[in-house]
Amino acid sequence: MKLDTHIANDKYLSDVLNKSEFERDDITYLLELSDKNDIQLLYKKADEVRKEFCGDEVHLRGIIEFSNFCEQDCVYCGLRKSNDKLERYRLSVDEIIDTAKKIYSAGIKTVVLQSGEDSHYTKEDITHIIKAIKDSCDVAITLSLGERSFDEYDEWKTAGADRYLLKHETANEKIYSALHSKQKLEERLAHLKYLKSIGFQAGSGNIIGLPKQTIEDIADDILLCKELDCDMCSFSPFIPSPETPLKNISPADLKLTLKTMAVGRIVLKNAHIPATTALSTLTPEGRKLGLTVGANVIMPNFTPDEYKDKYRIYANKKTYDPIKYVEELKKMINSMGRKVSEDKGHSLKKNI
Numbered sequence: 001m002k003l004d005t006h007i008a009n010d011k012y013l014s015d016v017l018n019k020s021e022f023e024r025d026d027i028t029y030l031l032e033l034s035d036k037n038d039i040q041l042l043y044k045k046a047d048e049v050r051k052e053f054c055g056d057e058v059h060l061r062g063i064i065e066f067s068n069f070c071e072q073d074c075v076y077c078g079l080r081k082s083n084d085k086l087e088r089y090r091l092s093v094d095e096i097i098d099t100a101k102k103i104y105s106a107g108i109k110t111v112v113l114q115s116g117e118d119s120h121y122t123k124e125d126i127t128h129i130i131k132a133i134k135d136s137c138d139v140a141i142t143l144s145l146g147e148r149s150f151d152e153y154d155e156w157k158t159a160g161a162d163r164y165l166l167k168h169e170t171a172n173e174k175i176y177s178a179l180h181s182k183q184k185l186e187e188r189l190a191h192l193k194y195l196k197s198i199g200f201q202a203g204s205g206n207i208i209g210l211p212k213q214t215i216e217d218i219a220d221d222i223l224l225c226k227e228l229d230c231d232m233c234s235f236s237p238f239i240p241s242p243e244t245p246l247k248n249i250s251p252a253d254l255k256l257t258l259k260t261m262a263v264g265r266i267v268l269k270n271a272h273i274p275a276t277t278a279l280s281t282l283t284p285e286g287r288k289l290g291l292t293v294g295a296n297v298i299m300p301n302f303t304p305d306e307y308k309d310k311y312r313i314y315a316n317k318k319t320y321d322p323i324k325y326v327e328e329l330k331k332m333i334n335s336m337g338r339k340v341s342e343d344k345g346h347s348l349k350k351n352i
């Protein structure tokens with residue numbers, strides 16, 4: 001490349017990186033960067049934006065995967081209803097509450113309750129769990145139970161739940177319909193909007209590397225998170241799951257995943273962004289890499305040993321002893337000049 005073209009390109013990149021509002025074309029341009037130095041500049045900018053808007057604290061959220069039963073049949077997910085090879089489990093209400101206490105004892109101030117869509121747990125069961133955890137532990141509670149009724153959301157919010165995670169998975173309606181037999185993107189978005197409207201801190205996000213997904217689709221995912229004013233956004237790589245129709249699809253490209261997180265950070269500014277378990281499954285250094293490209297959240301898994309291997313959303317999901325893992329994480333985070341947050345790590349949006 002001629003020197004003057006080089007200089008013009010560098011100027012263009014730096015102009016885009018320094019914008020405060022981003023058009024779809026800006027986002028696709030950034031996601032398509034391929035030159036090593038350009039990508040480093042993108043990561044550096046994402047890290048600066050993370051520092052300016054979120055600070056150096058990393059928030060740990062202890063997750064309990066309390067049931068792998070699922071009434072949905074998402075084509076990418078190992079928990080899908082039609083996977084009859086998966087041994088199913090449910091934690092009892094008491095086991096869930098005990099596990100939450102372990103999370104709190106480990107010094108973690110957010111408990112994430114996650115499951116497949118499992119109506120075995122009634123509105124009253126979940127309410128009881130929320131109240132029991134809130135009574136005995138000073139923690140924030142995040143629910144991640146899939147789509148439930150608006151009435152249930154109301155009751156759980158009143159019971160004390162703080163946050164709800166419901167990823168939109170893909171903003172492309174055609175891809176969404178191809179992957180979800182019963183659900184509609186429009187309904188998903190209506191749920192997210194409702195959750196926010198009643199005061200939940202809401203989390204959404206996508207899966208990167210889905211069949212037929214384009215760079216424009218990923219740009220739309222980021223823009224949708226912005227439009228929804230999400231408090232948390234998870235951009236995670238697709239990883240094939242053996243007993244699903246997508247078992248032969250390649251895992252997401254690592255670089256594209258990191259670029260998406262970085263662009264997500266630059267566009268969304270103060271949203272919480274996790275370095276996901278899926279990212280650490282894609283590459284052993286995943287969590288650390290994620291924290292350098294804009295992430296500020298990690299969700300250590302506290303699902304009891306006898307169950308955690310069965311929460312098989314995708315293949316080769318990392319398992320570990322959570323107490324040791326949290327110690328290792330703290331060391332890693334400190335060695336990066338960052339700090340593990342000691343508070344609940346609520347939304348950084350001003351309206352909360």
Ligand code: 5AD
Nearest residue numbers: 076077167237238239241278313314
């Ligand atoms: N690869 C990556 N992420 C997946 N999820 C489900 N299946 C996969 C997969 N094969 C994600 C979805 C869901 C979250 C709990 O797990 O985004 O919201």
